Amino acid sequence: MKTPKLIIIILFLIFKNVEANDHKNTKYVYVNGLVCDFCARAFEKTLEKHEAVKNIEVDLKEKVITVNLNENKKLEDSVITQLVIDAGYAVREITNEKK
Amino acid sequence: MINLNFIWFLIAIIFSSFIEARPVSYPGGLTLMLMNDTDKNSVHAHYSPTSHISLGYKFEYWRENQFTFNGIQMNNLIKRWNKPQSQANLYVKSAIGSAFSDKGKFENKNNISGFLGISTDWETQRYFIAYENRFTEAGKIDRFFMQSIHLGITPYIGNYGDLHTWIMIKATDTSGDNRGMDITPHFRFFKGIHLLEVGANLKGKAMLNYIYRY
Numbered sequence: 426m427k428t429p430k431l432i433i434i435i436l437f438l439i440f441k442n443v444e445a446n447d448h449k450n451t452k453y454v455y456v457n458g459l460v461c462d463f464c465a466r467a468f469e470k471t472l473e474k475h476e477a478v479k480n481i482e483v484d485l486k487e488k489v490i491t492v493n494l495n496e497n498k499k500l501e502d503s504v505i506t507q508l509v510i511d512a513g514y515a516v517r518e519i520t521n522e523k524k
Numbered sequence: 525m526i527n528l529n530f531i532w533f534l535i536a537i538i539f540s541s542f543i544e545a546r547p548v549s550y551p552g553g554l555t556l557m558l559m560n561d562t563d564k565n566s567v568h569a570h571y572s573p574t575s576h577i578s579l580g581y582k583f584e585y586w587r588e589n590q591f592t593f594n595g596i597q598m599n600n601l602i603k604r605w606n607k608p609q610s611q612a613n614l615y616v617k618s619a620i621g622s623a624f625s626d627k628g629k630f631e632n633k634n635n636i637s638g639f640l641g642i643s644t645d646w647e648t649q650r651y652f653i654a655y656e657n658r659f660t661e662a663g664k665i666d667r668f669f670m671q672s673i674h675l676g677i678t679p680y681i682g683n684y685g686d687l688h689t690w691i692m693i694k695a696t697d698t699s700g701d702n703r704g705m706d707i708t709p710h711f712r713f714f715k716g717i718h719l720l721e722v723g724a725n726l727k728g729k730a731m732l733n734y735i736y737r738y
Binding site for chain 1: 546548549550551552553574575576601604605606607608609610611647648649681682683684685688714715716717719737
């Protein structure tokens with residue numbers, strides 16, 4: 426019964442690959458100065474204007490912005506940092522996985 | 525002889541270290557503020573081309589001297605301190621326009637008018653403290669210096685989009701006859717792009733402020 430095992434392994438590898446690609450399309454931006462809803466709104470207005478950004482989610486408690494990118498689009502960390510500075514805030518760290 | 529109010533104004537600028545809520549928005553942000561406190565009714569609509577400046581229209585009606593102000597207001601963010609759990613700001617606010625009064629000896633009098641002041645604030649998701657001052661010049665109609673301190677605490681911490689509730693108190697001191705210290709306990713309700721403040725001063729006069737930011 427090698428075939429089912431092989432199928433499971435193949436499916437696992439495919440799933441892992443999809444998951445890895447998903448991570449590549451999401452950035453987690455840890456921000457200083459994020460203390461209120463007006464701050465959160467500032468990121469919606471600035472980050473979501475960028476063509477590479479599909480949408481963002483703001484977590485006020487963890488002070489992190491989840492930036493979901495459009496398929497096949499990339500956004501350099503330096504560009505994200507500049508957009509955050511333009512909005513009036515400061516980047517602490519940008520990661521590909523949530524801490 | 526140097527005006528005493530001007531000296532107080534300089535002292536306040538030098539020693540102030542804390543302030544008032546967000547007179548400058550994010551780039552492209554539009555803000556509407558409708559303020560009805562114990563001294564005045566006001567409307568301030570402004571646009572922020574960058575996160576360091578806002579320009580807009582200001583209307584005020586001061587009930588004591590029954591004078592109205594119509595003008596252009598500019599707010600400048602001088603310095604912002606972004607920390608992992610807090611934010612602090614230092615702003616300069618200025619306006620120039622026209623004052624009009626129909627009270628007593630000022631019957632239908634017009635004057636060039638303006639004000640200049642600073643505001644500074646420090647806030648976390650739990651605490652808020654702000655200091656603000658301004659010197660107002662309206663020629664023969666009015667001239668005064670006012671300063672205020674604003675404190676707040678929230679009993680719970682919400683996330684973006686939740687209803688945030690603050691318990692606050694604002695103390696305002698204004699120079700001039702029939703003026704003085706005014707203390708106004710109030711609540712602040714904050715949800716998304718809407719901010720509402722409701723309260724009354726210790727003499728029972730109502731306060732109702734609303735800010736909309738888009």
